[in-house]
Amino acid sequence: MARRIWNFSAGPAVLPETVLEEARENLLSLGNTGIGICEHSHRGKPFMAVAAEADALCRELAGIPDDYAILFLQGGASLQFSMVPMNFLPADRTADYLVTGVWAEKALAEAKSSGQTHVACTSRDANFNYIPEACTFSKNPAYVHFTSNNTIFGTQFRKEPDSIPDSAFLVCDASSDIFSRPIDVRKYGLIYAGAQKNLGPSGVTLVIVRKDLVAAGNKNLATMLQYRTHAENESMYNTPPTFGIYLMLLIFRWIKSHGGLAGMEVRNQAKAAKLYAYLKQSTLFKSTARPGSGSLMNVTFVTGNEDKDNAFVKAAEAQGFSGLKGHRSVGGMRASIYNAFPPEGIDALLQFMQDFEAAA
Numbered sequence: 001m002a003r004r005i006w007n008f009s010a011g012p013a014v015l016p017e018t019v020l021e022e023a024r025e026n027l028l029s030l031g032n033t034g035i036g037i038c039e040h041s042h043r044g045k046p047f048m049a050v051a052a053e054a055d056a057l058c059r060e061l062a063g064i065p066d067d068y069a070i071l072f073l074q075g076g077a078s079l080q081f082s083m084v085p086m087n088f089l090p091a092d093r094t095a096d097y098l099v100t101g102v103w104a105e106k107a108l109a110e111a112k113s114s115g116q117t118h119v120a121c122t123s124r125d126a127n128f129n130y131i132p133e134a135c136t137f138s139k140n141p142a143y144v145h146f147t148s149n150n151t152i153f154g155t156q157f158r159k160e161p162d163s164i165p166d167s168a169f170l171v172c173d174a175s176s177d178i179f180s181r182p183i184d185v186r187k188y189g190l191i192y193a194g195a196q197k198n199l200g201p202s203g204v205t206l207v208i209v210r211k212d213l214v215a216a217g218n219k220n221l222a223t224m225l226q227y228r229t230h231a232e233n234e235s236m237y238n239t240p241p242t243f244g245i246y247l248m249l250l251i252f253r254w255i256k257s258h259g260g261l262a263g264m265e266v267r268n269q270a271k272a273a274k275l276y277a278y279l280k281q282s283t284l285f286k287s288t289a290r291p292g293s294g295s296l297m298n299v300t301f302v303t304g305n306e307d308k309d310n311a312f313v314k315a316a317e318a319q320g321f322s323g324l325k326g327h328r329s330v331g332g333m334r335a336s337i338y339n340a341f342p343p344e345g346i347d348a349l350l351q352f353m354q355d356f357e358a359a360a
Protein backbone atom coordinates (compact mmCIF):
# COMPACT_ATOMS: atom_id res chain seq x y z
CA MET A 1 0.00 0.00 0.00
CA ALA A 2 1.11 3.58 -0.67
CA ARG A 3 2.44 5.54 2.30
CA ARG A 4 -0.23 7.63 4.04
CA ILE A 5 0.60 11.34 4.10
CA TRP A 6 -0.49 14.25 6.33
CA ASN A 7 -4.00 15.09 5.17
CA PHE A 8 -5.17 18.60 6.09
CA SER A 9 -8.28 18.38 3.90
CA ALA A 10 -11.29 20.42 5.04
CA GLY A 11 -13.64 17.54 4.20
CA PRO A 12 -13.93 14.71 3.51
CA ALA A 13 -11.10 14.55 5.98
CA VAL A 14 -8.64 12.25 7.67
CA LEU A 15 -10.03 9.30 9.64
CA PRO A 16 -8.27 7.31 12.38
CA GLU A 17 -6.13 4.56 10.88
CA THR A 18 -7.40 1.95 13.34
CA VAL A 19 -10.95 2.71 12.22
CA LEU A 20 -10.03 2.32 8.56
CA GLU A 21 -8.30 -0.97 9.25
CA GLU A 22 -11.31 -2.34 11.09
CA ALA A 23 -13.63 -1.14 8.30
CA ARG A 24 -11.41 -2.84 5.72
CA GLU A 25 -11.86 -6.20 7.47
CA ASN A 26 -15.58 -5.73 7.79
CA LEU A 27 -16.03 -4.80 4.14
CA LEU A 28 -15.54 -8.48 3.39
CA SER A 29 -17.37 -9.88 6.37
CA LEU A 30 -19.16 -7.98 9.11
CA GLY A 31 -17.97 -9.87 12.17
CA ASN A 32 -18.40 -13.56 11.38
CA THR A 33 -21.54 -13.13 9.28
CA GLY A 34 -19.80 -13.93 5.99
CA ILE A 35 -21.43 -10.86 4.43
CA GLY A 36 -19.69 -7.48 4.12
CA ILE A 37 -21.03 -4.36 5.81
CA CYS A 38 -22.15 -2.83 2.49
CA GLU A 39 -23.93 -6.04 1.50
CA HIS A 40 -26.13 -6.51 4.57
CA SER A 41 -29.84 -5.72 4.49
CA HIS A 42 -30.62 -2.70 6.62
CA ARG A 43 -33.50 -4.71 8.10
CA GLY A 44 -31.34 -7.69 9.05
CA LYS A 45 -30.17 -8.36 12.60
CA PRO A 46 -26.45 -7.63 12.05
CA PHE A 47 -27.06 -4.15 10.65
CA MET A 48 -29.86 -3.38 13.12
CA ALA A 49 -27.30 -4.07 15.86
CA VAL A 50 -24.87 -1.61 14.24
CA ALA A 51 -27.56 1.09 14.05
CA ALA A 52 -28.68 0.47 17.65
CA GLU A 53 -25.13 0.72 18.98
CA ALA A 54 -24.47 3.87 16.93
CA ASP A 55 -27.55 5.49 18.45
CA ALA A 56 -26.69 4.36 21.99
CA LEU A 57 -23.05 5.41 21.80
CA CYS A 58 -23.92 8.76 20.26
CA ARG A 59 -26.36 9.33 23.14
CA GLU A 60 -23.77 8.30 25.71
CA LEU A 61 -20.93 10.42 24.30
CA ALA A 62 -22.90 13.64 24.04
CA GLY A 63 -25.27 13.04 26.96
CA ILE A 64 -28.29 13.24 24.67
CA PRO A 65 -31.52 13.04 26.71
CA ASP A 66 -34.35 10.63 25.82
CA ASP A 67 -36.59 13.41 24.62
CA TYR A 68 -34.24 13.98 21.65
CA ALA A 69 -34.21 11.86 18.50
CA ILE A 70 -30.98 10.92 16.75
CA LEU A 71 -31.38 10.71 12.98
CA PHE A 72 -29.01 9.45 10.30
CA LEU A 73 -30.05 11.23 7.11
CA GLN A 74 -28.78 11.89 3.61
CA GLY A 75 -28.44 15.08 1.58
CA GLY A 76 -25.62 16.54 3.66
CA ALA A 77 -25.72 19.62 5.83
CA SER A 78 -26.94 21.43 2.72
CA LEU A 79 -30.29 19.64 2.78
CA GLN A 80 -30.63 20.65 6.44
CA PHE A 81 -30.36 24.28 5.32
CA SER A 82 -33.75 23.63 3.66
CA MET A 83 -35.32 21.04 5.97
CA VAL A 84 -34.99 23.22 9.05
CA PRO A 85 -37.06 26.13 7.66
CA MET A 86 -39.45 23.83 5.77
CA ASN A 87 -40.33 22.03 9.00
CA PHE A 88 -40.11 24.85 11.49
CA LEU A 89 -40.60 28.22 9.79
CA PRO A 90 -44.24 29.04 8.98
CA ALA A 91 -44.80 31.72 6.32
CA ASP A 92 -45.96 34.25 8.95
CA ARG A 93 -42.99 33.80 11.29
CA THR A 94 -39.39 34.98 11.31
CA ALA A 95 -36.21 32.96 11.81
CA ASP A 96 -33.06 34.64 13.08
CA TYR A 97 -29.67 33.80 11.58
CA LEU A 98 -26.19 34.53 12.87
CA VAL A 99 -24.28 35.06 9.66
CA THR A 100 -20.64 34.25 10.31
CA GLY A 101 -19.56 32.66 7.04
CA VAL A 102 -20.44 31.26 3.64
CA TRP A 103 -22.28 28.21 5.05
CA ALA A 104 -24.37 30.45 7.29
CA GLU A 105 -25.18 32.62 4.23
CA LYS A 106 -26.33 29.52 2.38
CA ALA A 107 -28.50 28.40 5.30
CA LEU A 108 -30.04 31.88 5.43
CA ALA A 109 -30.73 31.88 1.69
CA GLU A 110 -32.70 28.61 1.96
CA ALA A 111 -34.79 29.93 4.87
CA LYS A 112 -35.89 32.87 2.74
CA SER A 113 -38.01 30.59 0.60
CA SER A 114 -40.02 29.37 3.62
CA GLY A 115 -40.69 32.53 5.61
CA GLN A 116 -39.17 35.73 6.85
CA THR A 117 -35.61 35.97 8.06
CA HIS A 118 -33.64 38.35 10.21
CA VAL A 119 -29.86 38.65 10.45
CA ALA A 120 -29.17 38.81 14.20
CA CYS A 121 -25.48 39.55 13.65
CA THR A 122 -22.88 39.23 10.93
CA SER A 123 -19.14 39.53 10.42
CA ARG A 124 -19.50 40.10 6.68
CA ASP A 125 -17.91 43.56 7.12
CA ALA A 126 -14.50 41.96 7.75
CA ASN A 127 -14.70 38.95 5.43
CA PHE A 128 -15.98 36.86 8.35
CA ASN A 129 -12.71 36.91 10.26
CA TYR A 130 -14.36 37.15 13.68
CA ILE A 131 -17.31 35.99 15.78
CA PRO A 132 -19.56 38.94 16.68
CA GLU A 133 -19.85 39.68 20.40
CA ALA A 134 -23.56 40.41 20.49
CA CYS A 135 -26.77 39.75 18.56
CA THR A 136 -29.93 41.75 17.99
CA PHE A 137 -32.81 39.32 17.74
CA SER A 138 -36.17 39.93 16.09
CA LYS A 139 -39.29 40.17 18.27
CA ASN A 140 -40.70 36.69 18.12
CA PRO A 141 -38.42 34.38 16.13
CA ALA A 142 -39.42 30.76 15.49
CA TYR A 143 -35.81 29.69 15.93
CA VAL A 144 -32.27 31.05 16.02
CA HIS A 145 -29.73 29.45 13.69
CA PHE A 146 -25.95 29.60 14.02
CA THR A 147 -22.89 27.87 12.57
CA SER A 148 -20.68 26.79 15.46
CA ASN A 149 -17.51 26.52 13.36
CA ASN A 150 -16.87 28.44 10.15
CA THR A 151 -14.89 25.92 8.17
CA ILE A 152 -13.83 28.31 5.43
CA PHE A 153 -12.88 31.33 7.55
CA GLY A 154 -11.34 29.50 10.49
CA THR A 155 -13.51 31.03 13.20
CA GLN A 156 -15.49 29.27 15.91
CA PHE A 157 -18.00 30.15 18.59
CA ARG A 158 -16.52 29.57 22.05
CA LYS A 159 -20.03 29.01 23.42
CA GLU A 160 -23.64 29.18 22.32
CA PRO A 161 -25.16 32.61 21.59
CA ASP A 162 -26.74 34.10 24.75
CA SER A 163 -30.18 35.44 25.50
CA ILE A 164 -32.15 33.63 22.82
CA PRO A 165 -35.74 34.99 22.84
CA ASP A 166 -38.21 32.76 24.72
CA SER A 167 -40.21 32.14 21.55
CA ALA A 168 -37.24 30.48 19.84
CA PHE A 169 -35.20 27.31 20.01
CA LEU A 170 -31.57 27.12 19.00
CA VAL A 171 -30.52 25.40 15.76
CA CYS A 172 -26.87 24.70 15.05
CA ASP A 173 -24.96 23.70 11.95
CA ALA A 174 -22.13 21.86 13.72
CA SER A 175 -20.78 20.16 10.61
CA SER A 176 -17.17 21.01 11.23
CA ASP A 177 -16.86 20.84 15.01
CA ILE A 178 -19.43 18.29 16.15
CA PHE A 179 -18.13 16.13 19.00
CA SER A 180 -14.85 18.05 19.09
CA ARG A 181 -15.70 19.19 22.63
CA PRO A 182 -18.42 18.53 25.22
CA ILE A 183 -21.83 19.89 24.30
CA ASP A 184 -24.88 20.71 26.42
CA VAL A 185 -27.57 19.32 24.11
CA ARG A 186 -30.34 20.74 26.32
CA LYS A 187 -29.48 24.22 25.04
CA TYR A 188 -30.49 23.20 21.52
CA GLY A 189 -33.65 22.36 19.64
CA LEU A 190 -31.77 20.85 16.71
CA ILE A 191 -28.13 20.15 15.86
CA TYR A 192 -27.03 18.90 12.46
CA ALA A 193 -23.73 17.90 10.93
CA GLY A 194 -22.58 16.35 7.69
CA ALA A 195 -20.35 13.48 8.84
CA GLN A 196 -17.38 14.03 6.56
CA LYS A 197 -15.42 16.37 8.83
CA ASN A 198 -15.55 14.91 12.32
CA LEU A 199 -17.72 11.80 12.23
CA GLY A 200 -17.00 9.60 9.25
CA PRO A 201 -17.42 9.50 5.47
CA SER A 202 -19.58 11.75 3.32
CA GLY A 203 -23.10 10.58 2.60
CA VAL A 204 -24.55 10.58 6.11
CA THR A 205 -25.79 13.53 8.16
CA LEU A 206 -26.31 13.37 11.90
CA VAL A 207 -29.35 15.24 13.24
CA ILE A 208 -30.10 15.55 16.95
CA VAL A 209 -33.55 17.04 17.47
CA ARG A 210 -36.06 17.52 20.29
CA LYS A 211 -38.98 15.14 19.82
CA ASP A 212 -41.68 17.70 20.66
CA LEU A 213 -40.39 19.93 17.84
CA VAL A 214 -40.50 17.03 15.41
CA ALA A 215 -44.12 16.33 16.38
CA ALA A 216 -45.10 19.98 15.87
CA GLY A 217 -43.31 20.33 12.50
CA ASN A 218 -44.99 21.12 9.18
CA LYS A 219 -47.03 18.17 7.85
CA ASN A 220 -47.46 19.72 4.43
CA LEU A 221 -44.19 18.48 3.03
CA ALA A 222 -42.97 15.62 0.92
CA THR A 223 -42.65 12.58 3.17
CA MET A 224 -38.87 12.42 2.97
CA LEU A 225 -38.51 16.08 3.96
CA GLN A 226 -40.37 15.73 7.26
CA TYR A 227 -38.27 14.99 10.33
CA ARG A 228 -41.20 12.97 11.71
CA THR A 229 -40.84 10.41 8.93
CA HIS A 230 -37.30 9.64 9.98
CA ALA A 231 -37.91 9.93 13.72
CA GLU A 232 -40.94 7.60 13.63
CA ASN A 233 -38.99 5.03 11.61
CA GLU A 234 -35.65 5.26 13.43
CA SER A 235 -33.97 6.51 10.23
CA MET A 236 -35.18 3.39 8.37
CA TYR A 237 -38.13 4.77 6.43
CA ASN A 238 -36.06 4.09 3.35
CA THR A 239 -32.63 2.51 2.97
CA PRO A 240 -30.31 4.47 5.24
CA PRO A 241 -26.64 5.10 4.41
CA THR A 242 -25.58 1.84 6.02
CA PHE A 243 -21.83 2.08 5.49
CA GLY A 244 -21.77 5.68 6.75
CA ILE A 245 -23.65 4.70 9.91
CA TYR A 246 -21.26 1.80 10.44
CA LEU A 247 -18.20 4.02 10.09
CA MET A 248 -19.77 6.58 12.41
CA LEU A 249 -20.17 3.82 14.98
CA LEU A 250 -16.45 3.02 14.70
CA ILE A 251 -15.68 6.73 15.13
CA PHE A 252 -17.91 6.89 18.22
CA ARG A 253 -16.02 3.92 19.68
CA TRP A 254 -12.73 5.63 18.83
CA ILE A 255 -13.86 8.85 20.53
CA LYS A 256 -14.94 6.88 23.59
CA SER A 257 -11.59 5.12 23.81
CA HIS A 258 -9.87 8.53 23.64
CA GLY A 259 -11.65 10.00 26.65
CA GLY A 260 -14.98 10.92 25.07
CA LEU A 261 -15.80 14.50 24.13
CA ALA A 262 -13.73 15.87 27.03
CA GLY A 263 -10.77 13.89 25.72
CA MET A 264 -11.37 15.29 22.22
CA GLU A 265 -11.38 18.84 23.61
CA VAL A 266 -8.02 18.36 25.33
CA ARG A 267 -6.55 16.79 22.20
CA ASN A 268 -7.94 19.50 19.90
CA GLN A 269 -6.91 22.38 22.15
CA ALA A 270 -3.37 21.05 22.39
CA LYS A 271 -3.08 20.67 18.61
CA ALA A 272 -4.48 24.10 17.74
CA ALA A 273 -2.61 25.89 20.54
CA LYS A 274 0.72 24.84 19.06
CA LEU A 275 -0.19 26.26 15.66
CA TYR A 276 -1.60 29.52 17.02
CA ALA A 277 1.40 30.02 19.30
CA TYR A 278 3.73 29.62 16.36
CA LEU A 279 1.69 31.96 14.15
CA LYS A 280 1.68 34.60 16.89
CA GLN A 281 5.45 34.90 16.95
CA SER A 282 6.16 34.18 13.28
CA THR A 283 7.49 37.02 11.16
CA LEU A 284 6.38 35.30 7.94
CA PHE A 285 2.95 33.78 8.67
CA LYS A 286 -0.01 35.30 10.41
CA SER A 287 -3.40 33.99 11.47
CA THR A 288 -6.36 35.43 9.53
CA ALA A 289 -8.87 34.94 12.35
CA ARG A 290 -9.02 37.69 14.95
CA PRO A 291 -7.64 36.79 18.39
CA GLY A 292 -10.32 35.07 20.41
CA SER A 293 -12.24 33.91 17.32
CA GLY A 294 -9.77 31.35 15.95
CA SER A 295 -11.08 27.87 15.26
CA LEU A 296 -9.61 24.76 16.85
CA MET A 297 -10.65 22.81 13.75
CA ASN A 298 -9.53 24.97 10.81
CA VAL A 299 -6.50 27.16 11.33
CA THR A 300 -6.30 29.77 8.54
CA PHE A 301 -3.14 31.77 7.89
CA VAL A 302 -1.38 33.87 5.25
CA THR A 303 2.01 35.33 4.51
CA GLY A 304 0.44 38.49 3.13
CA ASN A 305 1.91 37.78 -0.29
CA GLU A 306 0.02 35.54 -2.71
CA ASP A 307 3.15 34.30 -4.47
CA LYS A 308 4.70 33.28 -1.17
CA ASP A 309 1.48 31.55 -0.14
CA ASN A 310 1.50 29.57 -3.35
CA ALA A 311 5.16 28.72 -2.97
CA PHE A 312 4.53 27.49 0.56
CA VAL A 313 1.57 25.30 -0.44
CA LYS A 314 3.57 23.84 -3.31
CA ALA A 315 6.63 23.11 -1.18
CA ALA A 316 4.44 21.60 1.54
CA GLU A 317 2.66 19.37 -0.97
CA ALA A 318 6.02 18.08 -2.18
CA GLN A 319 6.90 17.11 1.39
CA GLY A 320 3.70 15.15 1.99
CA PHE A 321 1.50 17.86 3.56
CA SER A 322 -1.73 17.73 1.57
CA GLY A 323 -4.75 20.02 1.49
CA LEU A 324 -3.19 23.17 2.96
CA LYS A 325 -4.42 25.57 0.28
CA GLY A 326 -6.96 27.98 1.74
CA HIS A 327 -10.48 28.36 0.39
CA ARG A 328 -10.59 30.77 -2.56
CA SER A 329 -12.68 33.27 -0.59
CA VAL A 330 -9.91 33.72 1.99
CA GLY A 331 -6.78 32.73 0.08
CA GLY A 332 -3.61 31.73 1.88
CA MET A 333 -3.53 28.50 3.83
CA ARG A 334 -5.86 26.43 5.95
CA ALA A 335 -4.87 23.53 8.16
CA SER A 336 -7.96 21.46 8.94
CA ILE A 337 -7.17 19.48 12.05
CA TYR A 338 -10.36 17.74 13.09
CA ASN A 339 -10.60 15.15 15.88
CA ALA A 340 -8.85 12.40 13.93
CA PHE A 341 -5.92 14.50 12.75
CA PRO A 342 -2.87 13.11 14.60
CA PRO A 343 -0.89 15.36 16.98
CA GLU A 344 2.34 14.17 15.31
CA GLY A 345 1.12 15.75 12.07
CA ILE A 346 1.00 19.13 13.80
CA ASP A 347 4.58 18.76 14.98
CA ALA A 348 5.65 17.80 11.47
CA LEU A 349 3.88 20.81 9.96
CA LEU A 350 5.39 23.17 12.53
CA GLN A 351 8.86 21.90 11.76
CA PHE A 352 8.19 22.39 8.05
CA MET A 353 6.87 25.94 8.60
CA GLN A 354 9.88 26.86 10.73
CA ASP A 355 12.26 25.55 8.11
CA PHE A 356 10.35 27.39 5.36
CA GLU A 357 10.42 30.61 7.37
CA ALA A 358 14.12 30.29 8.13
CA ALA A 359 14.89 29.82 4.42
CA ALA A 360 12.62 32.69 3.27
Ligand SMILES: *Cc1c(COP(=O)(O)O)cnc(C)c1O
Binds near residue numbers: 076147151194
Ligand atom coordinates in the same frame (compact mmCIF):
# COMPACT_ATOMS: atom_id res chain seq x y z
C1 LIG B 1 -18.91 21.32 4.89
C2 LIG B 1 -19.95 22.15 5.53
C3 LIG B 1 -21.26 22.22 5.03
C4 LIG B 1 -21.69 21.51 3.77
O1 LIG B 1 -21.91 20.19 4.03
P1 LIG B 1 -22.48 19.18 2.92
O2 LIG B 1 -22.54 17.92 3.70
O3 LIG B 1 -21.50 19.17 1.79
O4 LIG B 1 -23.82 19.67 2.49
C5 LIG B 1 -22.18 22.98 5.73
N1 LIG B 1 -21.84 23.64 6.84
C6 LIG B 1 -20.60 23.62 7.33
C7 LIG B 1 -20.27 24.39 8.55
C8 LIG B 1 -19.62 22.87 6.69
O5 LIG B 1 -18.36 22.84 7.18
